């Protein structure tokens with residue numbers, strides 16, 4: 637999977653703002669976030685989508701999803717959280733390495749919550765600042 641951008645992030649060959657890492661999973665900021673703190677979490681091993689993953693690995697990944705989600709929520713003081721995961725082009729999957737979106741949501745951040753907010757671009761300094769806050773919030777979880 638030499639051309640896979642997420643495999644490159646796992647190998648450190650592509651820059652990313654990592655907010656959580658364990659033996660099997662890696663979480664980093666989405667570079668075009670829907671909201672501040674929008675995070676992606678992936679299995680380190682390459683699978684195109686959830687359908688290709690052994691079930692025990694799906695379970696392990698989602699334990700990390702919950703852990704990171706709680707950290708993102710505390711770091712951003714979000715009013716709500718979306719967990720999103722797409723499989724296949726028809727489902728709007730764009731990167732074919734299994735990933736889960738962890739998206740902080742705020743009151744009135746879109747049309748009554750019926751749609752998602754517009755994607756935003758963030759500078760490296762802002763990314764590093766929110767990344768640090770999330771890392772600390774995930775690590776200090778009781």
Ligand code: ZN
Pocket residue numbers: 637640641642643644681682683732733
């Ligand atoms: Zn990959």
